Each structure stands twice: as structure tokens, then as C-alpha cells.
Amino acid sequence: MSPQIIAMYHKALKNREKLFAVAPMIDWTDRHCRFFHRQMTRHALLYTEMVVADAILHGDRGRLLDDDTPGPVALQLGGSDPDKLAKAVELAAPWPYCEINLNVGCPSDRVQSGTFGACLMRDPALVGRCIAAMKSATTLPVTVKCRLGVDDQDIGPALDALAEAVWEAEADGVWVHARKAWLEGLSPKQNREVPPLDYGRVYRLKRENPSRFIGLNGGLESLNHALGAIEGDDVVLDAVMLGRAAYQTPGILRDADRLFFGDARTPVNWEGLVEAMADHAAAHIQSGGRLHHVTRHMTGLFHGFAGARAWRQILSTEAVKPGAGPQVLFAAFEKVKPGLAAERHGAVSCGEPA
Known part of the structure; x- marks a missing residue:
């Protein structure tokens, strides 16, 4: 810092x-x-x-x-x-x-x-x-x-x-x-x-x-x-x-x-967030860690979006398997992309409940 x-x-x-x-x-x-x-x-x-x-x-x-x-x-x-x-x-x-x-x-x-x-x-x-x-x-x-x-x-x-x-x-x-x-x-x-x-x-x-x-x-x-x-x-x-x-x-x-x-900069880009976490997970795995050490904190990320259940299920079941890698994150992200596209077109925001 x-x-x-x-x-x-x-x-x-x-x-x-x-x-x-x-x-x-x-x-x-x-x-x-x-x-x-x-x-x-x-x-x-x-x-x-x-x-x-x-x-x-x-x-x-x-x-x-x-x-x-x-x-x-x-x-x-x-x-x-x-x-x-x-x-x-x-x-x-x-x-x-x-x-x-x-x-x-x-x-x-x-x-x-x-x-x-x-x-x-x-x-x-x-x-x-x-x-x-x-x-x-x-x-x-x-x-x-x-x-x-x-x-x-x-x-x-x-x-x-x-x-x-x-x-x-x-x-x-x-x-x-x-x-x-x-x-x-x-x-x-x-x-x-x-x-x-x-x-x-x-x-x-x-x-x-x-x-x-x-x-x-x-x-x-x-x-x-x-x-x-x-x-x-x-x-x-x-x-x-x-x-x-x-x-x-x-x-x-x-x-x-x-x-x-008072920071009005654009909120996080979801694709960028998933990529950053995938890179972080890859480095952790390279040092001897497991994917689920990282992804266990991410299961609630897309609460309120279509596809959130599939996101949770994939992270909860696939990320814990031996040898699981960052590709699991990308596979789970595919399930919520349609919901995120709806947000960009003016539908519900993830910031607060609708």
C-alpha cells in the first residue's frame, strides 16, 4: 500500500x-x-x-x-x-x-x-x-x-x-x-x-x-x-x-x-471482475492452493440476476473438485451473461433489491 x-x-x-x-x-x-x-x-x-x-x-x-x-x-x-x-x-x-x-x-x-x-x-x-x-x-x-x-x-x-x-x-x-x-x-x-x-x-x-x-x-x-x-x-x-x-x-x-x-466513476465491469478473479485464482493455484479457496467468496455475486442459481451451483460443485482451474469461473459466468446484458439495457441493478 x-x-x-x-x-x-x-x-x-x-x-x-x-x-x-x-x-x-x-x-x-x-x-x-x-x-x-x-x-x-x-x-x-x-x-x-x-x-x-x-x-x-x-x-x-x-x-x-x-x-x-x-x-x-x-x-x-x-x-x-x-x-x-x-x-x-x-x-x-x-x-x-x-x-x-x-x-x-x-x-x-x-x-x-x-x-x-x-x-x-x-x-x-x-x-x-x-x-x-x-x-x-x-x-x-x-x-x-x-x-x-x-x-x-x-x-x-x-x-x-x-x-x-x-x-x-x-x-x-x-x-x-x-x-x-x-x-x-x-x-x-x-x-x-x-x-x-x-x-x-x-x-x-x-x-x-x-x-x-x-x-x-x-x-x-x-x-x-x-x-x-x-x-x-x-x-x-x-x-x-x-x-x-x-x-x-x-x-x-x-x-x-x-x-x-463521491466517486462517480463507472461501476465495475463484470467481465473485468471475473477476469481479475480468474487471474488471482490462477496465481493461488500455481502456489499450491485450490480454486475453491477463492471462489467460495463469490457465490453470492450475482444475487438478483437471471442465471444466479446456475452460477452458484457451478462454483459450489465444480470449483471444489481436484484440479479445478479458472475455466470454472468462465463457465459459470456464461450462465449470467444474459442477465447482465439486461442490466445494461436498463433492467434491475445488482446494487439494491428491485
Whole structure:
């Protein structure tokens, strides 16, 4: 990533320019997913899936941190030991990330067993120490992604205490998934759907901290929904973050630059997108990977178009076969070309549901 891109992101963060991001999602937003999403949005801030600090300290850092995605990409870390997190930040310095984010919101069992993720909502002081240590190890922005609270916590004081602790440690921003996390009784999937959304609580945090960078995540179903959610009755947030909607219907991302960044350049050319992903897949296969490592992120691309089912079926059945190559992508693309031609002639756009 060029220094200019990093400087642009820092300027947006400092000047409270509205940002749009794709959320970090475990097992989903790997480097192939990020490369795919970048083909549709030049400007959106993309996140890695959570990388545990211990893995960076003791594992294959190249495998964990290598990224050929142009544009702004943030590294999300998991952990609760300030010294280990600081060391992980130092070790990640050679890679061109533009932000370091601490996960204080994931409710999965493996995160709970390591006493980090959403568990940290119970210990704001420790989160503050983690942020202070991470800040000491980098000149990049350091942010937090959290929940409103966990289990029986009152989301009023719980979120205030977490925010106060990280800002005292000079965190550059807080992304809030506007739900509680229930560490007992709900699965990670249920934690993304069952606890009620409370955007009002996030607006209140911003209202009481107007000079702080605060972004909203959780339950945003489309770009228009996200754009509308930036503004409360009497407050404007700094950023919004889409998760499942961006992953499951990724074609919507081609409208993100126009809606959020004022970039009116023509949306991605579908043929060019498929060719770019075929080249990316070919390079991955050449290095010992499998086609489905790339194509598994692409099955929802043509949601809403004629031929989308055939596209999904071909990628789901053919791309997983041993020896499958980029030709599978081109074969699947043939099934949606008529629907894309209809779009060019004024039919339904993939950007939002008709």
C-alpha cells in the first residue's frame, strides 16, 4: 500500500470524513475475499478476519499477514495480553496495513476460552492497557470493535466504561456492533441475530462524545440502509460497517464508492471482475492452493440476476473438485451473461433489491 493511501485514510479519520467499511468476519474475510471486494470498491476500508496475537508471535506470519489487496486494509487482532499485542503489532509492521483494530466483540467459544473478544467488555481497564501497549508499538491508528455489553451488563454504563478506558489510552476510534453478546446460551450465529439492535445507544455515545470517531456495525442490510443509519435524530456518526450483507450479496459493493465517497466513476465491469478473479485464482493455484479457496467468496455475486442459481451451483460443485482451474469461473459466468446484458439495457441493478 502506498504512503499516499495511508495518508488519505488518516486524513479521513482525523477530519471525521464519513467512512464505509466491510466488517472483519472470522473464516470469511481472508485475503482472497478482500481481493475480491476490492475489485468492486476502490475506497472502502476492508478488514482482515481476526488474527490472534499468539499466532503472529509463534506461527507462520507470512501466511497470516500476507496481503496483495490494494487500497486501505486494517488488521484486526485478538488477545488480552498487552505485551503480546504490542509485540504482534511490531511484527506486523512490514505489512502495509493502515489501521490496527482490537477485537472486543467476538463471542465464539474459542475466543472465550482465551478470555478475549467479547469477554473483554467485562474488563475495560484491561482493554485500556491493551490499547496503550498497541499504541506504543505503532504510528498507525489503533481502534476497537466492541459490543454494547455482554450477558447481564447494563448497556449504559458498560459501553461508557469501555469507551472511556480506550479513549484514555488514546484509541483513535471505536466501532460498535449495536447488540449485546450473550456468552452463555447463544451460539455465535445467534449472537449476530437474536440480541436486539439498539442503534440509539450508539447515537447516544456519539452525542456525548462529539469529537470522537465512532462507527456503527450490526444489522445493516444494504448500502442505503447503512447510509441512512449514519444519521440519528440529532447526531451524525463517523462511519458505518457492513458485514453479512456485504459478504452474502457482494455485488452491492460496486455502489459504495458513489454513495459514500463521491466517486462517480463507472461501476465495475463484470467481465473485468471475473477476469481479475480468474487471474488471482490462477496465481493461488500455481502456489499450491485450490480454486475453491477463492471462489467460495463469490457465490453470492450475482444475487438478483437471471442465471444466479446456475452460477452458484457451478462454483459450489465444480470449483471444489481436484484440479479445478479458472475455466470454472468462465463457465459459470456464461450462465449470467444474459442477465447482465439486461442490466445494461436498463433492467434491475445488482446494487439494491428491485
